[in-house]
Amino acid sequence: MTNENQDVSVITDELKQESSILAEKLTAALKSGAQVAGEQIMEAVQELVGPSSLLVEKFATAVKNGKKFSGESVMEAVGEFAEPSSIFADKIAAAVKKGARHASEQMMEAGVAFVQSLKESKTNKV
Numbered sequence: 001m002t003n004e005n006q007d008v009s010v011i012t013d014e015l016k017q018e019s020s021i022l023a024e025k026l027t028a029a030l031k032s033g034a035q036v037a038g039e040q041i042m043e044a045v046q047e048l049v050g051p052s053s054l055l056v057e058k059f060a061t062a063v064k065n066g067k068k069f070s071g072e073s074v075m076e077a078v079g080e081f082a083e084p085s086s087i088f089a090d091k092i093a094a095a096v097k098k099g100a101r102h103a104s105e106q107m108m109e110a111g112v113a114f115v116q117s118l119k120e121s122k123t124n125k126v
Contacts, residue, residue, distance in 0.1 A: 033103025040095030
């Protein structure tokens with residue numbers, strides 16, 4: 001093998017290695033971003049479960065006490081539940097955005113490290 005072919009082979013091997021490292025870092029960044037979003041989504045779900053449980057309890061208590069729910073009181077109870085639902089949707093959207101932001105920051109860092117590694121490899125060859 002000529003020196004030129006050996007150089008190409010070495011560069012190709014280094015590029016494969018660096019690409020593999022980059023892929024691992026990008027995968028880790030995506031997993032981390034998903035974990036951040038997942039944690040916040042679980043918090044939002046826990047907050048929503050409370051109000052929905054209260055709604056069920058209100059209906060159950062009324063039935064146990066033999067009270068009749070008028071259409072107005074049903075709408076009032078549903079209205080109390082609907083407000084947290086819109087807040088829940090906002091929290092889910094914020095969680096997804098935060099997870100994506102977290103992942104993109106880590107991906108950017110991995111990309112910068114990849115480019116830097118390629119520059120250093122090129123400098124060492126010259």
